[in-house]
Amino acid sequence: MARRTKEEAAATRDSILDAAEKLFVEQGVSRTTLQHIATAAGVTRGAIYWHFDDKGALFNAMMERAILPLEAEMQVLDQVESDDPLVDLRNHMLAVLDRTVNDPGARRVFEIATLKVEFVGEMDAVRQRRKDNMANWMARAERRIRLAIDKGLISRDIDASRVALGLWTMIDGLIRNWMFDPQDFDLLALGKCVIDPYLEGLRSGRG
Template sequence: MARRTKEEAEATRERILDAAEQEFQQRGVSGTSLEDIARAAGVTRGAIYWHFRDKAALFEAMMDRVVLPLETEMLRAGDPAVADPLAQVRLATMGALRAAVEDEQARRVLEIALHKVEYVDEMQGVRERRIACLVDRIGHLASIFERAQAAGQIRLALPAAAAASGLHALVDGLLQNWMLDPGSFDLVVSGEALLDAYFRGLQTPA
């Protein structure tokens, strides 16, 4: 009985997160109330509060379902056991771009994160967390570039932190613009070409 109750609770949590995705995409995060989500999920507001402290916590859990799996591959690039960290960064980055195109849930959540959220009121804490995650991500990339340089894979023409910030800006800009008008360019084809050009551009001419 306890196991069934736990499974039922997990199923309810997932239903709430699914409803949040749909409502946030349609109404925007600020324009969506917990009552809207409860109605869409077929639960009470009390059921939402049982699983999530507030709308910000619900938003973060919704993001984590999609973002954490994508970031796992990037984290692997920092593992000393990975012989070619740059190839792993490329693999992880292309995986994220493909997910945006091919995975309906990933595309929906990325659209919400990039175009449907205002970091005001109760979402201020989410903004601070995103900034902290961004700092960590760029620091992680910088350490990977430093490893690649020490191994002779690249010869950086600028500080590793600047190179990492540039790569993040490139990928973020691609996603931002493609989400506005998916028909305007091929995200995977353009992303791959630009990513390879960026890596080539990091090298100091011999």
């Protein structure tokens, strides 16, 4: 009986998160109340509060459930170490774009997190999560850039932190603009057109 109750609680939690994800996409986070979510999930507001402290906690649980493209591919990047750190970085960035296009669940949650939320009040924790993710990605990118400097692939005059910030702005901006209308351009093709010249420009200035 205890196991059944635990499984039922997990099923209820998932149904709440499923309902929240659907409503957040359709009407945005700020316009979606816990009552809206409870009604869509077929539960009471009390059931929601049993699982989550507030809407911010519910939102973060939804984010944790779906690993976003940037986060998933960061784990892959940590496991790759070739003779050319810039190639590793390029492949990682293109893999992020590819996962964004081909993983509907991750793409949906990324859309909510970037286009359907205001970072105020109880949702401020989401802003902090995004800030932490950016810092984690920047640290990994800077490490690869410094390795490229050490190997003589790019100039020692290069500021690794600025290059990493440029790459972050590039990939984040590409995904955000593609989210507005996925039919407007081929995300992966345009990504190659933008990322490759940037990285090759770093190589051409070595010395």
